[in-house]
Amino acid sequence: MGRGASSAEIEVNVQPRIGDSAIHPIEIGSASLSRRTSPANAMASISGEFMTFRRWRPWLVPAFVIANVVLFSITMFVNNCPRSSPSCILSFLGRFSFQPLKENPLLGPSSNTLEKMGALDVNKVVHEHQGWRLITCIWLHAGVVHILANMLSLLFIGMRLEQEFGFVRIGILYIISGFGGSLLSALFIQSSISVGASGALFGLLGGMLSELITNWTIYANKFAALLTLVFIIAINLVVGVLPHVDNFAHIGGFISGFLLGFVLLIRPQFGWISQQSHQPRYPVKRKHKVYQYILWIAAAVFLITGLTVGLIMIFHGVNANDHCSWCHYLSCIPTSRWSCNSSATYCSASQAGNQLTLTCEGGNGRNHSYFLPSADNDKIKELCSQVCS
Template sequence: MQRQISAPPATAQGENVRQTSTLKKIGRSVKHSVADFFGLGDELPDQNSRWQNRRYRYYGGKIKDGKLPRVTDFDELDSSIPHIYDPLRVHGKHSMASQRTTPLSSTSTYRSIRGFPQRRTRKDSVLKMTFKGLQTITSTRKKLRQKPDIHSRSYAPASLAGDVSEIDFADSYAAMPHEDQFSLVDDVFYDEPVFPAAEKMLETLHEEAIAPSGAATSGSGDSGLPKARWKWPEPGMDEVDLPGFARMERIRAKILNSAQERDRRQYGMGFVGRLFNRSYRSDRMDSYVKKQLDEMDDHRPFFTYWVTFVQIVCFIVSVAVYRIAPIGSSETVYTEFIKKPNLAYEMTRYVETDNLWIGPRQADLIHLGAKYSPCMRPDREIIKGLNFDRAEEKESACCIRDDGSGCFQAVSKKCSKTLNTWDKWNATNTGPGKRTSGTVCGQDPRYCKNPSSVAPFEWEDNINKWPLCKETSKPNATIQTDRHMSCEISGRPCCHGIQGECMITTREHCNFVRGYYHEEAFLCSQVSCMKDICGMIPFSEQNTPDQFYRLWTSLFLHGGLFHLIITIGFQILIMRDMEKLTGAIRMAIIYMGSGIAGNLASCIFVPYQVDVGPAGAQFGILACLFVEVLQSFQMLKKPGLAVLKITIPILVLFLLGLLPWIDNWAHTCGFIFGILIAFAILPYVSFGQWDRRRKIIGIVISLGGCILLFVLLVLLFYVVPLYSCPGCQYFDCIPFTENFCKNMEININRESTYSNV
């Protein structure tokens, strides 16, 4: 009974032990993964074996200084690599089975006789096999016509016995394998078909070519030809011993060619390193450094291809939907006779900023997700301008044409007293509930059913705070006192520009200035113009901008075709090459982190500038190139010159940022963030334990710097925003002439625009 009672706690204890063990395993796995990500993980035995096998499988890509590994070096191959049985090997009393040969000698071009099925480890295409067959036939016939070279024999000519025809055949046959022994490197158990008259000759040649001690007696240094027989492997037959493999000239050339064609990204070199003609120091390339270089992964640039594809698609969609803005470097002025709310046709002027890059307009780029601070946070200057408009609208009233042709909301100076009546409530002519703010064309508290003005939800005596009436009852046509409710409205709210401007006008005029016409509203205070101008996902609150995601959506947009071409060229040539070293995850962190940091800095110092493109992200990639040179400083021959060569182009790009249409603040902050994050997560090579500790400390400091910089930028943008910086625009564009930076100027300190119709 006591054992039965104590059993459940033991079971529960076992479950707790298993859960604890599982949590420990997960914790160790996470710890090792994080350490490996930052290059701080310890090398495990299975990883060492994996890298050793990988090095032998891809040894063609590890050739240093153009030298092929010596044949004797292959004796150190890992035991996990299986040996190949050679059925054509000669066995017997004077067999050379005890000699060890290289794994490379396991490949042969001899084909089987006696009907052994031919099977290859890889299957080529029909076209490739046809080409190889024709090439083999052509080379064999050409060799048969030529006189055999005596130095290429693997036997002494004096040892031949027989008639002349047999000797000629033997010479020709001996030359055939030498010419074509590497044409099909995957065939192992096959031999060339042997004529009956020559089969005995081959056996004689083999017997005379091998000394009793098992060593070759030929002066040429090669072993004798193998016996052209199929034989099952005997115990202990785990190696290949074929003649003609000592020099390995052809396989050497093939390996060198394959090493050049693989385009493996070398640490400290890459596209920019080859462009600037860098070179390594041979005295620093010891086994410890070479092992680290060999163990670096050569990644595929998946992120580069993905982000480039998305950017191209976004540009095509933006041009297809919004079309191209006027091309130029100044402004384009449009003039046209437009019907106004007073039903008169007036000459109207509209000015639009040109686009040098051949792309969409500024307002369209904002609608697509460009970097624009007023759409990302409540902006003090924008709110001030909107308050000016609402103060003017509060004093407006319904302007009614005397001939009954229509009415529109306007201030006193915009309503002519000759043919119109400005129906304004005042102290002597009060509205319902003794209101003095109004009237409003088409809306009145007495006639609105939804929402109705009843206690305790009575409408205020301020038309700016009136709700939008969704259901209205019309007054009696015989009553002439409420003409503002029975007239036909000829003007509605129209949101235009990029600063939230609103005016009461006709649809024709609104379309002319490329605005957003609100047929359902009566007043500008009843619509959110910033919501219309910003587009994308609506604000959580109607008049509170909160589109912070523009920090990264702008990275996928471009100002025009030229801008896109520059981005594609940079990413294919430089970013793709760098991603081969870093991998997709690290590259995504560097690209997105530098881009977001650069956009944050641009939002802080030039908040009313519309910017698109991955400028900050691209300078983060340039920072990686700079950090890579610093990290490989000890292994480069001329490190000072390498740093100078990478610094000068970056400085030139910063100087170009002083021109219009280029955001230098995004460049600068993206570069700084890129340096910090590159020191933290970029793969590195250490030159000893002290150097490794120094770089580990650098990783910790760099991560702290990244976090500190990002927090500081967020605080300056959202918590304690910097709305005005008088001299900051000069870092973005220097006005060499009066109109040089005109496209960069945005006058945000505006007065009311409500009456500018």
């Protein structure tokens, strides 16, 4: 059959929601240091007056959520389960019904449909020059469970960040983090397709961490906030070692968002804000501290270099697993309960009259016969994914 039939496995992530990261800006001057405020309402009391950061009205994150839901609906319409399977879930939904649970336990379309819609398939990126899949895959989801978890997380995390920093910076952070996650995934996950916004979501978490670091002096309860955020990120990454979860997309998205946060989420010193308000004759405060400039430059250099090198390696067909024998454990750790074998599966097809026989090779070895007078390549791929699942 070829590489396309290997798409029976889908690398996804069900992103758990996170709690309040307990990051509270310091209030300088007459205000009490113990007062707790959210980052979106960060204030400093300077010379008896309160200075506040601009609060944006979020609209881009809700637009992203709507776009993801619309694309998932279109994907289900294109999937049209009754056309390829007699045992669809919630068959009364017609062509919006879900593939059988043994094929897709997340209540969603087939892997072949996801591949058509733009899922990340390294073979197509490298050999068919479909680099656009590095972006389109972050807008697709493998099922209702997948999109529900990711969109709730996006609303919970993204809305707060957009209120603080505006739609331009958060939009750039989201897209580039998703792209960075796709790059790392493509270098390591080469035997299955990958979809989902979790790389971009991890980028938002990475941006939150770097924002806390680069704006360290303006926050109260610094270490409590840092430990809380690191704990949340660690838990999410640990979940990523479960089978069929693309932890490389999480790691790539997190690193991209972490570096980009130093560039996009930098805040001025409160002393500089005070000077702008009171217009002193001789300003003595810089807008940013020296360490903020250093972090800004270093992060920009590492990010640009990393993305450039990653793209070059992908389009040269590099398999990063050949250069790192242990890195695959970052995405899946085998146990007695599950296997991390993600080797490609292939179907051999033979047509005898009106009977089509498919045999799964390199997978479970099963075969199945169908009464099918004629079948095109897409139909065979759909049936093959069922046989080898």
